[in-house]
Amino acid sequence: MEVLYCIHKITADLKRYQEGNIFPEKCIVCQGELSPHDAQLCPFCLTDLDYTHYEKYLEASKVDKLFWGRVPVEQTYSHLFFKKGGSTQQILHELKYTFNGQVGRTFGEQIGHILKEKKEWSDVDLLVPVPIHPKKAFSRGYNQSVLIAEGISTSLGCPIQTLGLKKTRHTTSQTQKGRFLRWDNVNNNFSLTNNDDFNGKHIAFVDDVITTGATLESLIRLVLDKYPDIRISIISLAFAA
Numbered sequence: 001m002e003v004l005y006c007i008h009k010i011t012a013d014l015k016r017y018q019e020g021n022i023f024p025e026k027c028i029v030c031q032g033e034l035s036p037h038d039a040q041l042c043p044f045c046l047t048d049l050d051y052t053h054y055e056k057y058l059e060a061s062k063v064d065k066l067f068w069g070r071v072p073v074e075q076t077y078s079h080l081f082f083k084k085g086g087s088t089q090q091i092l093h094e095l096k097y098t099f100n101g102q103v104g105r106t107f108g109e110q111i112g113h114i115l116k117e118k119k120e121w122s123d124v125d126l127l128v129p130v131p132i133h134p135k136k137a138f139s140r141g142y143n144q145s146v147l148i149a150e151g152i153s154t155s156l157g158c159p160i161q162t163l164g165l166k167k168t169r170h171t172t173s174q175t176q177k178g179r180f181l182r183w184d185n186v187n188n189n190f191s192l193t194n195n196d197d198f199n200g201k202h203i204a205f206v207d208d209v210i211t212t213g214a215t216l217e218s219l220i221r222l223v224l225d226k227y228p229d230i231r232i233s234i235i236s237l238a239f240a241a
């Protein structure tokens, strides 16, 4: 009987394979079955995400204000609001812990499509993914910010560069520390080794989620120290408001 079941299952799988649908994929938010045309999300979840709609803002956004008085930033864009238990948390979890790197590219492409329509983003020369520690990249299989940058790059058409930035130290949990202690904690975690001259370029850092902004602040200080005439913008998939 079991053998018969196996034969039935293989036959069914083969039929689905011939139809180009071997593993019906599931929506990463509601787990509903996806049609072959959907990428990662069903149409309902796709329209129902916690979008920031920052591209429609004429005034400064909360992400812009986060960096005021800390480091000079040309412009920022965050795609989704992060709320505890919300759909953005599920998306970030999928991106970081389930080997589903494609979700990073899918959202990167969405972001790229939006920024392509905004003329203030048209002079970005390079996309710079925020580095993660090589050990973390190895266990995860990728740096999620690189995948987001890849998606943005296909729509926006500008290349990805690391500037020789590397994360040299694991960061301990930052949730229990105040802003200044946190900054101390991340300040010495990155190194910059590239000797090309990036002065005069407009670069956009790409990150998965912005919370306190401490990591980006530290990276921006490091980059500006070496290239004082570089202009820096920030793009993130999510913002924990």
Ligand SMILES: [Zn+2]
Pocket: 027, 028, 029, 030, 031, 032, 041, 042, 043, 044, 045, 046
């Ligand atoms: Zn769904």
